[in-house]
Amino acid sequence: MDFTVEPEFQAKLAWMRDFVKNECEPIDLLFPHHGDPYDTKNATARAVIAPLQEQVKAQGLWACHLDPHLGGKGYGQMKLAYMNEIIGRSYWAPTIFGTAAPDTGNAEILAMFGTPDQKARYLQPLLDGDIVSTFSMTEPQAGADPKEFVCKATREGDEWVLDGYKWFSSNARYASFLIVMAVTDPDAPPHSRMSMLVVPAETPGIEIVRNVGVIGDDLDNESQGIHGYMHYNKVRVPLDAMLGGPGEGFKVAQARLGGGRVHHAMRTVGRCQRAFEMMQERVVSRRTAGKLLADHQFVQGMIADTAIEIEQFRLLVLKTAWVIDNEPHGAARTLIAMCKVQMAKIYHDVVQRAIQIHGSYGVTNETVLAAMWMGLPSLALADGPTEVHKVQVAKAFTRNAKPSEGLFPSEHIPTRLAAAREKYADILSKAPALEAAE
Ligand SMILES: Cc1cc2nc3c(=O)[nH]c(=O)nc-3n(C[C@H](O)[C@H](O)[C@H](O)COP(=O)(O)OP(=O)(O)OC[C@H]3O[C@@H](n4cnc5c(N)ncnc54)[C@H](O)[C@@H]3O)c2cc1C
Secondary structure, eight states: OOOOHHHHHHHHHHHHHHHHHIIIIHHHHHSTTTTGGGGGHHHHHHHHHHHHHHHHTTTTOOOOOOOOOTOOOOOOHHHHHHHHHHHTOOHHHHHTOOTTHHHHHHHHHHHHHHHHHHIIIIIIHHHTSOEEEEEOOTTBBBOGGGGGGOOEEEEETTTTEEEEOOOOOOOETTSEEEEEEESSSSTGGGSEEEEEEEEEEEEETTTHHHHHOTSSSTTOGGGGEOOOOOOEEEEEEGGEESSSTTHHHHHHHHHTOOOOOOOOHHHHHHHHHHHHHHHHHEEEEEEETTEEEESSSHHHHHHHHHHHHHHHHHHHHHHHHHHHHSSSSTTTTTEEEEEOHHHHHHHHHHHHHHHTTTTTHHHHHHHHHHHHHHHHHHTOOOOOOOOHHHHHHHHHHHHHHHOOSSSSTTTTTHHHHHHHHHTHHHHHHHHHHHHOOO
């Protein structure tokens, strides 16, 4: 496996490092709320980022996750991994680089399954960063298992009538359109029951029951919440609003996740590196018990564990990216699940240590660590909970495992020793003579 990239691309990455630190990170401070990057109507924020987006485009780094026929570079996952490692350091950087979720995944499925009309109407403005969109799948009573979904779309004449509730439809308040997963054939086998519909945000009957906030948002200030609790109250769309075929909802939903999970994993590496850099600076800046923090063994343990864990995880993500680029489709499935599980764990451990090293200052709202900490639980839930991905990993390693033949495991030492003795019986029987000859 070769994780190197050519010098020209390394130069691009160097430009990105400088640009994200000096141009994107300050925007995080000016417009710090979860919804800010998605609020296309915030004229001030848009005026600030527009010239930055132009610089990214001039560098040929805009929306690089796309295939060449959509204006992307066709870089492959390895290069995208290195880019996302840098992008992950700033909350605004994904928007400034034209690669913010869930729009990236929505663009991918529109590109893959959309009709020419759907592409013209939704895909191009999304790729240009002029609008944002929502992926509306999770329901109030069920999330991790889509087979439990009940929000339905019933055919009436030449329309689908959408009826039901959805939960955590991120950015619905800013979206120009929503991609909604709905039961269209309740009697079909579970994986063919649902279809995807592309629904313009202005369609009558789309009601946001509440804009749900997350940990850290004010409960009595709904303007901070961005996760739409949706009521699709007899929302009528034409038959050609379907994305993919009838019953293909699962297939379409699966198609949007692979590459995106690797990008998220590498963005997590970037955030962990930022927290780690803060740790390194702090331990050589502060003294206790007569010496620098860096000279205390407990602290050295935290620094060493952090360095090792980031390095290990980074290599796992790079390996995953390499396998996606170089091996047949699907070969990276288990590795992607491993990345999804591990990114939540490593992020937790690194950010926790970074806060601990900073003492009381670590828990203030005066460093980026506070926002990092608030985002922790979401990493283990969004795009599917850790447990579901662990189950997938475990099944991959047990599916083809063979049961032991006898009462004891195949590693049973007495059995293996007897076999070894039998195998070498000839030589062993001559041992006294061999030893005497020595
Ligand atoms: C920040 C954020 C943004 C999100 N954005 C979107 C979005 O834009 N669109 C959208 O549709 N959804 C979105 N979601 C929802 C997300 O996809 C769901 O949270 C996720 O699929 C889990 O569903 P749930 O929350 O209903 O949890 P549940 O399905 O109720 O699961 C709860 C817990 O049960 C356990 N569990 C579940 N299944 C299993 C299993 N098979 N084996 C063992 N244990 C299990 C796990 O501990 C799990 O965390 C978002 C979530 C977050 C946190």
